[in-house]
Amino acid sequence: MRTTVNIHDGLLATVKHRAQEEGKTLGDVFEDALRSYLLADRTEEVTEAAPPSLPVFRGGTGLAPGIDPSSNASLYEAMYAAEDAALAALIRGHERP
Known part of the structure; x- marks a missing residue:
C-alpha cells in the first residue's frame, strides 16, 4: 500500500x-x-x-489478646511495648532517688 506521511527531516535521515x-x-x-x-x-x-x-498469609493465631485493630494507640502499644519498657528502665536507671 502506498501512502504519504510527513516526517521530520532529521528523523527520516536517521531511519534511512x-x-x-x-x-x-x-x-x-x-x-x-x-x-x-x-x-x-x-x-x-x-x-x-x-x-x-x-x-x-492464611495461618497463624491472629492478634494477641487485648489488641484492638481499630485503635492506633492499641497497635502502637503492641508494636513498641518492649522498646518502651526498655527505654523506661533506662530512664529509671538514670533517675536519682
Missing part, C-alpha cells in the same frame, strides 16, 4: 541510515517500528487490566 545498516528497506523499518509500537500498547492494556496476585 538505520535501514541501510540493517540491509532493510525504509518500508520494512517503518513496519517493524509500527508493529513494536502497537504491541507495546497492547502489553500495557493487558498489564493494567490484570493486577499481579499478592501472597496472602
Whole structure:
C-alpha cells in the first residue's frame, strides 16, 4: 500500500541510515517500528487490566489478646511495648532517688 506521511527531516535521515545498516528497506523499518509500537500498547492494556496476585498469609493465631485493630494507640502499644519498657528502665536507671 502506498501512502504519504510527513516526517521530520532529521528523523527520516536517521531511519534511512538505520535501514541501510540493517540491509532493510525504509518500508520494512517503518513496519517493524509500527508493529513494536502497537504491541507495546497492547502489553500495557493487558498489564493494567490484570493486577499481579499478592501472597496472602492464611495461618497463624491472629492478634494477641487485648489488641484492638481499630485503635492506633492499641497497635502502637503492641508494636513498641518492649522498646518502651526498655527505654523506661533506662530512664529509671538514670533517675536519682
